[in-house]
Amino acid sequence: MKRVILSAGLISVLAACVSAPTGPTVAVMPRQGKPFEVFQQEDQQCREFAANAVKDTSNAALKDGATSALVGAALGAAAGAVIGGGSHTNVGTGAGVGLLGGAGLGAINASGKENQAQGQYNIAYQQCMYAKGNQVPSYKGN
Template identity: 30%
Template sequence: MKRRSLPLLVAAALAMGGCTSMPTGPSVMVLPGSHKTYEQFRGDDLNCRHLALDRVSGASPSQASGNASGTGYSGYDAQQEYDAAYLQCMYAAGHRVPAYGPMLAAPPARPPANYRPDFPPPAPQGRTP
């Protein structure tokens, strides 16, 4: 590598490190709990935003972006950690949060053992004896 390109490479790396952005809010939707007022929801939302920002390692967005350049966080990693902390806090406060995973349906109900239909069941399809 040429000696002139090394300072350019270092300058580019420092410039890219300064571009790390910290989350300014959650990227997930949370709904108020069933027995919560809107005022309670707003208060819990504010508290959980502060907790999540502290978990991402900063007390304010400007301080957090300064800290993040040395921690190896990408903006995506910081947002994921912020969202996880925010969701946990809001769930613990009794609010509705999104749940990820397959939807499970209840198995079909079975009739009771003494059930007798008013009509005979249909004849089986296929070969008849």
């Protein structure tokens, strides 16, 4: 029973590591002459627009992380049983090792999707702010 609780706790910790973008990581400036209060309203509207644009991507990152941990635990339990010659004594150890490995792989996969979600959030935010007449700085490519 302790192993089940520990496993559930580890999956919860993994799930807590994955988060949706909370704001843009790009700078946008109001156009000259625009009141700051109007800029703040547009910023809030565009944050909501961008959050809705990446909602599915953020949820996918969370699901992938938890799924990898569960699959790892199941495979580890099976491997523990096979290695132990069918004995149930190694099933828990195998499940624990599999859970740790699955959680690690899940964290790596989720991190990549989280970065992808932040990039998509930034693009949606910039598009919205640009459409409202704000200045979106660009950078020169190599």
